[in-house]
Amino acid sequence: MSHDEALSPNRQLTAQEMAVLTSLYRQLATAPSLLALQQILNDQLKALFHFTHCRISRLPLSADAHVPAGEASEHEVLAIALHDESGTWGHLRFYSDREAISPAIPMALPDQVSSVVSLAIANIVSTEKLSRQLEEIKHYQSQLEEQNAYLLEEAKEGFSYDDIIGSSGPMQRVFQLLSQVSFTNSTVLLLGETGTGKELVARAIHNSSARKDRLMVRVNCAAIPAHLIESELFGHEKGSFTGAFERRIGKFELANQATLFLDEIGEMPLDMQAKLLRAIQEREIERIGGKGVIKVDVRIIAATNRNLLEEVQQGRFRSDLFYRLHVFPITLPPLRERTGDISLLAKQFVGRFAKNNGKSISRISSNVMKALLAYPWPGNVRELEHQMERCVLLARDHVIRDVLLPSPTQSGHAPAAGIYTKTHEENEREYIIRVLNQCNGKIYGPGGAAQLLNLKVGTLNSKIKKLGISKEQIILRNH
Numbered sequence: 004m005s006h007d008e009a010l011s012p013n014r015q016l017t018a019q020e021m022a023v024l025t026s027l028y029r030q031l032a033t034a035p036s037l038l039a040l041q042q043i044l045n046d047q048l049k050a051l052f053h054f055t056h057c058r059i060s061r062l063p064l065s066a067d068a069h070v071p072a073g074e075a076s077e078h079e080v081l082a083i084a085l086h087d088e089s090g091t092w093g094h095l096r097f098y099s100d101r102e103a104i105s106p107a108i109p110m111a112l113p114d115q116v117s118s119v120v121s122l123a124i125a126n127i128v129s130t131e132k133l134s135r136q137l138e139e140i141k142h143y144q145s146q147l148e149e150q151n152a153y154l155l156e157e158a159k160e161g162f163s164y165d166d167i168i169g170s171s172g173p174m175q176r177v178f179q180l181l182s183q184v185s186f187t188n189s190t191v192l193l194l195g196e197t198g199t200g201k202e203l204v205a206r207a208i209h210n211s212s213a214r215k216d217r218l219m220v221r222v223n224c225a226a227i228p229a230h231l232i233e234s235e236l237f238g239h240e241k242g243s244f245t246g247a248f249e250r251r252i253g254k255f256e257l258a259n260q261a262t263l264f265l266d267e268i269g270e271m272p273l274d275m276q277a278k279l280l281r282a283i284q285e286r287e288i289e290r291i292g293g294k295g296v297i298k299v300d301v302r303i304i305a306a307t308n309r310n311l312l313e314e315v316q317q318g319r320f321r322s323d324l325f326y327r328l329h330v331f332p333i334t335l336p337p338l339r340e341r342t343g344d345i346s347l348l349a350k351q352f353v354g355r356f357a358k359n360n361g362k363s364i365s366r367i368s369s370n371v372m373k374a375l376l377a378y379p380w381p382g383n384v385r386e387l388e389h390q391m392e393r394c395v396l397l398a399r400d401h402v403i404r405d406v407l408l409p410s411p412t413q414s415g416h417a418p419a420a421g422i423y424t425k426t427h428e429e430n431e432r433e434y435i436i437r438v439l440n441q442c443n444g445k446i447y448g449p450g451g452a453a454q455l456l457n458l459k460v461g462t463l464n465s466k467i468k469k470l471g472i473s474k475e476q477i478i479l480r481n482h
């Protein structure tokens with residue numbers, strides 16, 4: 004029996020059938036998806052077409068199109084063509100356990116159903132397209148926001164070689180290596196103790212390279228919890244793990260055609276090292292929960308204050324990753340090995356902080372300079388920078404006359420041979436100043452320095468007088 008025999012040219016729609024159609028039109032207008040639409044059609048049309056179930060099928064159907072179990076043993080009793088603006092979009096197919104629709108339905112009915120279902124499908128398809136476009140827009144928006152944050156950082160910190168201060172022999176060697184590698188695309192491994200200027204140098208390399216018009220993206224491998232590193236580096240798709248509410252692009256993608264600075268690379272967990280190696284080697288990444296690989300063109304600069312070779316020997320760092328990164332190593336010398344640079348750096352920092360604080364300071368006293376040269380600088384240039392900032396804040400006239408350097412034991416480093424050791428009085432003075440700073444200058448009462456030092460207020464006051472501690476040496480936090 005052909006489908007046409009299910010249609011009767013003579014029969015008119017009954018009042019009950021008209022009512023069903025009206026309710027169907029109302030419901031279809033709000034169907035959110037094709038699945039929901041199909042469900043509504045199944046519920047509503049049964050009364051009109053007397054079938055077991057119906058199914059929406061979209062063109063083109065391949066020859067081996069899957070027919071759901073159950074339907075294979077049933078008869079397709081009617082197929083209504085559905086249209087979109089470019090022609091036939093698909094079909095609404097009706098199945099029954101009988102061979103034909105009985106009783107036959109009015110001839111005009113399929114056309115009416117076709118136009119209303121086609122309209123509903125057009126609505127759904129365009130809403131889905133719109134939400135895909137919205138998703139894309141959100142994706143680019145988050146990408147732009149991230150890039151914007153980096154641009155702001157870059158604008159603040161657009162370091163060049165001129166910002167790297169140092170004329171000592173070890174620094175001349177560093178400059179020579181930098182001039183050889185900056186213009187290339189080679190991976191650079193920056194080694195050196197904390198505060199020796201690895202990040203400053205990484206920025207200078209990037210800013211002197213052909214990639215300088217794009218962002219240098221920094222990842223601090225030590226600051227990210229182990230379970231988030233993969234997502235941070237490679238990104239994730241929405242819903243790929245608990246908490247992945249939005250799609251997020253990773254730092255590798257963000258650094259495409261630019262530079263990725265992997266700071267504290269020695270802290271990278273072992274399992275992530277394998278994934279990182281693959282990304283660096285293949286120059287492609289896969290987002291967590293993503294469906295395919297994404298090609299990236301990223302220059303890698305890595306830095307660590309660990310002895311990476313020792314980490315390899317201890318089994319904490321993969322040797323293949325080590326050799327992949329160790330293409331062009333540059334070791335930044337500690338400040339104690341280039342004392343020739345201390346005076347230059349100190350003057351530069353004093354000049355900068357004086358300007359920032361609206362002070363006029365013309366020189367550093369020879370006593371202070373002597374102390375600076377004798378100190379081992381375990382925190383390297385960063386520590387010197389901070390000390391000079393403090394000196395500027397405490398300066399009473401146009402000369403830096405005082406510097407408060409921690410004793411080598413306080414700073415956690417054994418004193419090097421020939422280094423000036425402080426007297427008991429100097430240590431006591433520093434200690435009291437530190438406590439006063441901690442208490443924001445408060446001497447008596449709860450939380451005051453006398454209580455913390457377990458001293459009577461009078462005793463503390465006479466010590467302050469005897470040790471020559473002035474109130475300028477105390478940095479009040481609310482100032």
Ligand SMILES: Nc1ncnc2c1ncn2[C@@H]1O[C@H](COP(=O)(O)OP(=O)(O)OP(=O)(O)O)[C@@H](O)[C@H]1O
Binds near residue numbers: 166197202203384385
């Ligand atoms: N040669 C230098 N000239 C001028 N400033 C420097 C120099 N080296 C370091 N600095 C300054 O010292 C501070 C610390 O430098 P940076 O953060 O680059 O060190 P780092 O080696 O990356 O430290 P860490 O290992 O702790 O991350 C920064 O403010 C930087 O500008």
